[in-house]
Amino acid sequence: MISERVTVLFKSEESLNECVLQDETSLKLMECIEPYIIQRRFDLSLGEDADETPMRFTWKNDTNSLYVIGPHLNYGANLYIGGDKQLLKSMDKQDSILTPTYRLYHHRDDVKNLFDSFSKELNLNVNINDLIDWDWKNKQYDIVSVNSTLQINEYSIVKPNTAIPKISKDHSATYLTIDKLEVGMFYVDLIEAENINLTGLRCLWEEGEKNSKIEKCLKTSLLYKSAFAPVKTSVSNSIKVSLEEPIGLHPKLIIDLSNTTHQTKYDQCEYYLFSQLPLELFVDKFQSEPVFIFGEHNLESPDYKLLNNSWGSETLFGLKSDEINEITFHSRYISPEDGRPGLREVSFTPEIIIACDTGSDSIDTNPFYAKGMGYESYFTKDTVFYPLKFESLVVPIPYPSFDNYKHVELLTSSVIIVSIIYLLYKLFGPVTSITKPKPMNKQKKDN
Amino acid sequence: MERNVTYLLIVSCLLRLAFFSYGIYQDSHFKVKYTDIDYHVFNDAGHYVFNGMSPYLRETYRYTPLLSWLFTINHYFNNFHLSKLIFVVFDVLTGVVILHLLPSKLPTTKKIKLASLWLLNPMVITISTRGNAETILCFLIMLTILTLKNKQFLISSLLFGLCIHFKIYPIIYALPITIYLFYSLKENKYVIIFNYGLMTLVTIIILNVLMFHMYGFEFLDQTYLYHIYRFDHRHNFSIWNQLLYLDSALTTASNNNISSSLSKYAFIPQIGMVILIGLYNLWIPDFKTITKKRARHLRVLCNVLFIQTFAFVTFNKVCTSQYFIWYLIFLPFYCEGSQLSLLRLCTMLAIWIGSQAAWLNEGYKLEFLGKNVFYPGLFIGNVIFFLGNSWILGQFISDLRSRHYASKKAKTLSHREAVSKQQPHTTS
Numbered sequence: 055m056i057s058e059r060v061t062v063l064f065k066s067e068e069s070l071n072e073c074v075l076q077d078e079t080s081l082k083l084m085e086c087i088e089p090y091i092i093q094r095r096f097d098l099s100l101g102e103d104a105d106e107t108p109m110r111f112t113w114k115n116d117t118n119s120l121y122v123i124g125p126h127l128n129y130g131a132n133l134y135i136g137g138d139k140q141l142l143k144s145m146d147k148q149d150s151i152l153t154p155t156y157r158l159y160h161h162r163d164d165v166k167n168l169f170d171s172f173s174k175e176l177n178l179n180v181n182i183n184d185l186i187d188w189d190w191k192n193k194q195y196d197i198v199s200v201n202s203t204l205q206i207n208e209y210s211i212v213k214p215n216t217a218i219p220k221i222s223k224d225h226s227a228t229y230l231t232i233d234k235l236e237v238g239m240f241y242v243d244l245i246e247a248e249n250i251n252l253t254g255l256r257c258l259w260e261e262g263e264k265n266s267k268i269e270k271c272l273k274t275s276l277l278y279k280s281a282f283a284p285v286k287t288s289v290s291n292s293i294k295v296s297l298e299e300p301i302g303l304h305p306k307l308i309i310d311l312s313n314t315t316h317q318t319k320y321d322q323c324e325y326y327l328f329s330q331l332p333l334e335l336f337v338d339k340f341q342s343e344p345v346f347i348f349g350e351h352n353l354e355s356p357d358y359k360l361l362n363n364s365w366g367s368e369t370l371f372g373l374k375s376d377e378i379n380e381i382t383f384h385s386r387y388i389s390p391e392d393g394r395p396g397l398r399e400v401s402f403t404p405e406i407i408i409a410c411d412t413g414s415d416s417i418d419t420n421p422f423y424a425k426g427m428g429y430e431s432y433f434t435k436d437t438v439f440y441p442l443k444f445e446s447l448v449v450p451i452p453y454p455s456f457d458n459y460k461h462v463e464l465l466t467s468s469v470i471i472v473s474i475i476y477l478l479y480k481l482f483g484p485v486t487s488i489t490k491p492k493p494m495n496k497q498k499k500d501n
Numbered sequence: 502m503e504r505n506v507t508y509l510l511i512v513s514c515l516l517r518l519a520f521f522s523y524g525i526y527q528d529s530h531f532k533v534k535y536t537d538i539d540y541h542v543f544n545d546a547g548h549y550v551f552n553g554m555s556p557y558l559r560e561t562y563r564y565t566p567l568l569s570w571l572f573t574i575n576h577y578f579n580n581f582h583l584s585k586l587i588f589v590v591f592d593v594l595t596g597v598v599i600l601h602l603l604p605s606k607l608p609t610t611k612k613i614k615l616a617s618l619w620l621l622n623p624m625v626i627t628i629s630t631r632g633n634a635e636t637i638l639c640f641l642i643m644l645t646i647l648t649l650k651n652k653q654f655l656i657s658s659l660l661f662g663l664c665i666h667f668k669i670y671p672i673i674y675a676l677p678i679t680i681y682l683f684y685s686l687k688e689n690k691y692v693i694i695f696n697y698g699l700m701t702l703v704t705i706i707i708l709n710v711l712m713f714h715m716y717g718f719e720f721l722d723q724t725y726l727y728h729i730y731r732f733d734h735r736h737n738f739s740i741w742n743q744l745l746y747l748d749s750a751l752t753t754a755s756n757n758n759i760s761s762s763l764s765k766y767a768f769i770p771q772i773g774m775v776i777l778i779g780l781y782n783l784w785i786p787d788f789k790t791i792t793k794k795r796a797r798h799l800r801v802l803c804n805v806l807f808i809q810t811f812a813f814v815t816f817n818k819v820c821t822s823q824y825f826i827w828y829l830i831f832l833p834f835y836c837e838g839s840q841l842s843l844l845r846l847c848t849m850l851a852i853w854i855g856s857q858a859a860w861l862n863e864g865y866k867l868e869f870l871g872k873n874v875f876y877p878g879l880f881i882g883n884v885i886f887f888l889g890n891s892w893i894l895g896q897f898i899s900d901l902r903s904r905h906y907a908s909k910k911a912k913t914l915s916h917r918e919a920v921s922k923q924q925p926h927t928t929s
Contacts, residue, residue: 302869340545340559341538353561356734358750380532387734389750395873452873459747462880463763466744469884470770470816473891477812480895481777485902 056185057234060221061093061422063123063252064241070254074239078267080222081237081257085215092218093123093422096186096206101179104202108136110427111172111197113165113190119284119441120194122242122250123422124209126282126430126441127194128330129403130162133172134427144171151349151364155431158349160330160365162401165190172197176204184230198426207423224264235259235266238274247319248283248417248438252276278420279412281430282439289316293406293443298380305335305449309379309406316440320410325373325442327381328429329404332366333357334451335383342382345370346432356387370432373406383449390454397450405429405444412436506600509613513596513620517589520630525582536582540632544581547572557719563727565667566712566720568634585632592629592636596620598643599833602650604800607837615833628826635823638667639830642674646806649678650799658697662704669728670827673813675701676779677805685798736864736879738820738857740887741767743880745818764818771816778809781901800838807831808897815890822857841900849893856889 064070065088073086083092111134114127135142139157141150149168150159161168173182176199186208188195194209212218223235240254257271294310311325326345331337334357337347349367350360373379388398411434418425418435425431430439524535546556546569556562556569575583600616607615619625629636641664648657661678664671675698682694712720733739734746741764748764781801810828814820841849860882866872867879 300870302871303867304869340541351560354735356749387746390747395875397871397873450871452867452871452875454743454747454873454875456747456751458876458880462743462747462876465880465884466740467763469740469887473887474770474774476891476895477774477898478777480898480902481781485899 055099055233056180056230057097058232058236059095059097060235060237061095061123062237062239063091063093063121064088064239064254065090067241067253070239070241074255076257076268076271079224079265080220081239081268082220083212083218085217086212087214089214090212091121091123092208092210092212093120094186094206094208094210096204098178098180098185098204098206100176100199100202100204102202104177105175106202107138107140107199108427109172109175109199110134110136111169111195112428113169113195115163115165115190115194118194118211120209122245122252122280122284124194124207124282125196125423125426126405126428126439127196128160128428129444129446130160130330131165131168132428133159133168135159136427142171142175144174149365151367153348153368153432156427158368158427162332178204180230182206196423196426198424223259223266231264234261240274240276243275245284248279248281248412250276250278250280250420276421279414279417279438280420281417281423281425281437282441285316285440285442289314290443292316295404295406295443295445295447297447297449301449303385303451305383305385307381307383307404307447309373309381309404311373311375311379311406312377314375314442316408316442318408318410318440320412320438323408323410325375326407326409327371327373327379327404328369328407329402330366330368331383331402332400333360333364334366334386334388334398334400335402335449336367336386337369337381337383342371345372353384356389358389360386368429370429385449385451388451388453390456392456394457395453395455397452400449400451401446402449403444403446406442408440408442409433409437410440412438503609505609505613506616509616509620510593510597513593514589516621517592517626517630520626521582521585521589524585524630535631536585537628537631537633539634540585543568543572543584543632543634544575547574547584548576551576555716555719557716557723563723564634565708565724566716567667567708568637571637582632585630588629588632588634588636591640592625593620595636595640595643595830598640598647599830602643602647602799602803603833603837611837615837618833618836619830622829624822625826625829628823633823633826635826638664638671639826641667642671643830646799646803649681649802654682654693654697655700658700659704661697662701663708665701665705666708669725670813673775673779673809674806676776677781677802677809680780681798681802733819736867738822738860738883738886739818740816740883741818742883743875746875767818771813771818774812774816775809778805778812778898781805781808800834803831803834804838804901807835808894808901811890811894811897815887815894820886835897838904839900840904841896845896849896852889853893856886859885 062074062083064073064086069086069088069090073084073090075082075084110132112127112132114129120127133142135150135157136155139152141157142159145159149161150157152158159168159171169188176182186206189210192210196207196209198205198207221235221237223232236259237257238254239257240252242250243253244251253275254273255271256274258269260266260269292313292315294308296308298306298308307327309327331349333350336351336353337344338353339347339351347367347369350364351367352360352363371379371381385400407429414436417438425435430437433439527533527535542559542562543564545559546562546564549558550556550566550569551573556566562569571587572584574587575581596616596619599619600612603612603615625636641660645657645660645664648654648660661671661674679694679698682697683690686693709721712724732745732749733742734749736742739745744764745767807828810831814824814827817824839846860879863874863878863882866874
């Protein structure tokens with residue numbers, strides 16, 4: 055049984071009215087002046103013998119927010135394993151880190167390998183690649199496997215004046231039969247902090263064949279709480295995140311919150327910085343005092359000695375509002391390479407968030423997503439997050455070249471040999487006259 | 502104690518207190534902290550001990566647990582800087598011991614000048630007030646030699662054992678101390694030497710067994726074994742640094758064109774040089790004839806320890822500024838009899854500072870500007886530092902040999918003179 059649900063979020067009521075055409079069997083999204091977000095969700099029942107370990111796979115390769123219909127995803131490919139956090143059979147241990155809430159496999163750029171391993175673990179009786187035409191370049195994915203159900207969420211942000219294929223059972227990208235199809239088209243009617251009011255249309259297709267007709271379209275209004283509340287662009291722009299120049303082996307992250315204009319109705323709110331760090335960067339937990347650091351936290355070893363341990367680390371820092379915060383990271387020594395000495399550019403994406411205790415149970419889940427395994431799992435269920443800023447930064451790390459190896463070896467051995475010969479000469483050779491013996495009479499006096 | 506010496510000690514204490522106070526001010530007002538990063542490690546380890554846990558829970562704590570025990574006072578009195586005062590006390594006490602070890606016949610002014618090389622040395626004061634623990638070891642080493650001088654062999658051997666327990670490197674002093682005992686003792690020398698060695702060994706074993714019993718294998722691993730399997734890839738003054746970095750990556754990199762094992766034998770020149778210098782007083786010209794007085798023996802011992810430590814640091818696989826203090830404690834004894842001209846001394850000092858500056862300039866570019874200066878910049882800095890220090894070491898050796906040569910020559914001449922004076926008398 056496969057069901058599909060499509061949610062289209064327009065910027066305004068006008069866009070909704072102007073950009074959607076309806077016929078008997080399909081909805082067509084026209085070229086629109088304003089951008090809009092599409093969430094496609096597939097729900098699949100996993101077999102009875104399926105592994106019940108909760109898993110979540112996410113992919114994000116740009117910094118576009120999913121606004122109010124998507125959760126906050128970490129950059130790159132992330133595979134979270136909950137439950138007893140078992141190692142995946144198809145993966146090497148070094149690809150994961152263990153945290154109190156999950157085991158996490160992560161690749162910043164290479165999504166294919168991680169996704170293939172995840173697919174194999176699911177043990178599906180359908181080919182997941184027949185279901186969705188995966189577009190890793192332009193789309194974000196959030197796939198959750200829990201309680202023998204697989205939920206695939208695909209997010210795409212449609213740029214202005216871009217046409218997309220019409221939505222129908224027949225024209226679905228999948229070769230498989232979709233049993234249920236439901237489409238919701240909304241615009242944001244009202245936002246008050248995390249309280250979201252969406253208004254629009256909800257269309258249901260008849261169950262069954264591929265050419266099923268649209269059964270009905272109804273005006274709909276949705277009122278819910280968003281766990282990742284939207285933040286105004288002006289607030290986001292008021293926060294400056296940068297690396298202090300010049301960037302040495304101890305890159306210092308400057309987070310300027312002195313002009314923050316964000317206001318919240320909750321009393322218990324804290325500013326945080328969350329970041330996944332590649333192996334080449336690390337936090338000295340004794341020096342910088344993060345709230346936590348999970349994964350690789352060795353303070354001395356170069357990255358090439360830790361490749362068998364993990365991919366890096368996850369860290370969370372508390373920040374002080376209304377002032378400039380500084381966090382010092384450290385670069386590991388990286389492996390020399392052949393060719394010219396150079397700089398390896400290492401990227402990471404720190405995220406500045408506000409986390410507030412709301413005391414509300416309804417913030418944990420909403421019609422579009424539920425809080426899952428991600429940084430949200432480190433907080434209480436009633437926490438609402440305001441993702442203020444996320445910015446990809448690059449740290450250049452110098453490395454020497456193996457091409458100079460022979461020169462280094464030759465010169466090292468040469469100067470050591472020269473030094474030894476010189477010192478042996480000084481020890482055993484004739485006494486040189488760099489000092490003059492004192493005149494005898496004077497010596498006598500001295501004695 | 503003479504008044505001028507008292508003044509020197511008072512000034513030394515005041516200077517240290519001023520540096521200590523400034524350190525607290527800088528820590529609280531500036532981004533760049535005064536306190537040594539290792540002090541934080543000691544303090545954290547002390548925190549664990551204070552709470553009944555192992556100091557080795559603190560990553561990178563690779564010292565004897567005794568050190569972390571000292572730091573429990575920081576947590577008992579809830580004062581982060583308190584243990585620095587212990588280091589300052591040990592630092593001043595080292596100066597006091599140096600004053601006691603200097604020949605008693607020396608004029609007070611000269612004594613003060615020589616002791617000032619330690620007591621008023623800004624490098625020493627900075628190191629101790631920043632919270633570096635080296636001053637404790639310096640004090641223990643000096644006390645070992647003082648008790649040796651005073652023929653308190655049992656106490657000396659216990660202290661020597663404690664020194665080696667604190668840090669491994671003072672084990673290189675075993676050879677010169679043995680030779681010193683051999684030549685300076687007239688009776689029971691073999692028994693005393695055997696007992697000295699035995700008690701040193703027993704002290705080391707007792708302390709290590711005790712620590713092992715308390716903290717398990719982690720103590721052995723972190724305090725001693727780590728120094729065997731560590732690979733020092735991070736930039737430092739050592740001539741071996743770049744080769745060690747490249748070699749450490751060779752095992753993991755898929756570069757099959759290169760294979761080398763040179764850096765694995767880095768210890769050979771170091772050990773060889775340290776042993777040769779340790780044996781120095783065996784082959785200096787007519788050592789036995791010119792050094793009948795025990796004071797002379799002690800002077801030779803201190804000079805040997807000075808150049809031996811200098812060689813150890815110069816040839817070491819890893820070398821940072823804090824290692825310099827290891828040989829600076831012997832500098833007053835070396836300078837006491839130095840016959841180097843002022844020009845040569847200034848040249849040596851300029852090369853010592855200049856070679857450090859040459860390396861530090863490149864190290865700064867790498868560490869703080871992120872520039873790729875590994876080769877040739879930083880490496881040439883290492884070469885300059887090594888060659889500069891080797892030349893300085895050679896000058897020290899030459900100077901020592903010249904002194905003894907001059908001493909021998911003077912002795913021979915005075916003997917001839919005496920003989921020639923006696924001859925007319927006998928012939929008549």
